Structure formats: structure tokens, C-alpha cells
Amino acid sequence: MSEPGRLQDHPNWKYLLQEFDTLYRNGSSGGSPAIRSHRKRVRDRLSSSMRSNPEVLETPCTRLPVTAHLARALDLGERGAMQGMARSLREVSAQLEWQYGYEKLPKALVKKYAFCEILGPRGPVMAENLIIGFVLFAPATTYPQHSHAEIEESYISVAGSWSENNAA
Ligand SMILES: [Fe+2]
Numbered sequence: 242m243s244e245p246g247r248l249q250d251h252p253n254w255k256y257l258l259q260e261f262d263t264l265y266r267n268g269s270s271g272g273s274p275a276i277r278s279h280r281k282r283v284r285d286r287l288s289s290s291m292r293s294n295p296e297v298l299e300t301p302c303t304r305l306p307v308t309a310h311l312a313r314a315l316d317l318g319e320r321g322a323m324q325g326m327a328r329s330l331r332e333v334s335a336q337l338e339w340q341y342g343y344e345k346l347p348k349a350l351v352k353k354y355a356f357c358e359i360l361g362p363r364g365p366v367m368a369e370n371l372i373i374g375f376v377l378f379a380p381a382t383t384y385p386q387h388s389h390a391e392i393e394e395s396y397i398s399v400a401g402s403w404s405e406n407n408a409a
Contacts, residue, residue, distance in 0.1 A: 247294045254297060254366050257329040257359060261373055262287055264326070264397060279393050286371040290360065298364035300338040306352040307379050308339050314377060318400030326399050330375065353379035
């Protein structure tokens, strides 16, 4: 079990965050200026947070029904282009606090959805202006359309396939 401390004392969290830094540095914006500037904001906030050697909280390891699919998702991720991310995530998988997050979770998602945070105002790695985490979906899940008024959000697929608006 890890001791509470700073990021430099928690190499596994640090390596995982470095994977995000690499992704937001080297990935494609698909030619979109909005996505390009979003990606820059993410990596600026992430590097300034990492440079500050932030506090790391010891969060409880919690599981939800969908986390029964996590090992398989990591296996798939480790075979693909996101293998570095999948491997780094596996190293902290016993420390993840999986949660639902919606005030009223659609019943269909109870067994099929959860998310966990890696960095943000609630920890485990403390940061004020950025949240980084993972969402886990069971196979054949429909995630309801939604939007956020006050935040920007981006998703990158680590494992599995998905479609939006019936497009591949
Ligand atoms: Fe969202």
C-alpha cells in the first residue's frame, strides 16, 4: 500500500500522467483549431501540475459491477496502439476509486459504466484546473448524449471500439 506524499514519491501515478502528456503532445487534432487549442490547454495544465510535484492522496480502492470487465479491457489495450497507457493503468488498477458520478444514473448504466479520476481537485493526484481519468464501459453499452456548460472534455479510446451517431 502506498504512503500519502507527493507525486515524485509515486512513480506509478507519475508514469501514468506522462502517458497523458505524450498523448496530448503527439496525437492528432485532425486539422481542427478548436481541438488543437484544447490539446494545448490540457498539456499546459498537466505539465504545470506535474512540475509542482503535487500532493497525492490515498484514495480508497472501490469497485463497481463494470470493473469486472477491466482486466479484459486492459488486455485489449495492451495489444493496440495505446499499450503504454494500458500498461501504466494496470500498474495502478488496485488503487482506483471507481464511481458513477451522475446524480441520477440511468438504470441501464448501473452494471455497464463507471469512471475513476487520476488527477483533479479530488485527487488522487491533486490539481485545481484539470481532471484526468478513465471511463469504463461494458460491451454493447449506449452512453447517453450529454454536454457540459462550463468545462471542455475530450475522450481518447484506450481499448475496444465505439461508434457515434451510427458512424464507425
Ligand atoms: Fe461528459
